[in-house]
Amino acid sequence: MDQEMLNALLLPLMFSMVGGTFVFLYRPEQRAQGLLILTLFQLVGAAGYAMKPTLELFALLCVHALTVLVLLTRHLQAPLPVAQPEQK
Template sequence: MAQEMLNALLLPLLFSMASGTFIFLYRPEQRGQGLLILTLFQLVGAAGYAMQPTTELLALLSAHALAVLVMLTRHLQTPVPVPQASRDQ
């Protein structure tokens, strides 16, 4: 009975970590949207943990939160590119 929430959230959270890592590494223009989606997945997992708290689910959510935190920190440390003025006058 206690495994139901873990079984329901395991694959979506693992998929979100994998796809979030892919977006973070290979699509820098979509990093902000990807990090927002990862944060929303974290909130869904937290709601599941509030319904059925287990140690395994807490470990999964902690790993997911760590991945989101690292990607968010790296994203915020990346300088914003400044558009170059065109010289076609």
């Protein structure tokens, strides 16, 4: 079988989707860095697909790209978080 690249990229891409969603929802001050990391994972996946293209890996990359697109769009539409004043 020709599944080596899918096996090598499945867990990192799944982890990046879960971790990126967590950062997006619960750490708004780190959203920009999280989205950058998600984009870099997408590029790593695309490089893996260029080396060994399979339909399964393409489907995984499409799901990952959709996740990145949705989170990036939501980030660009959301207002900037306001720093809370210190309580004394």
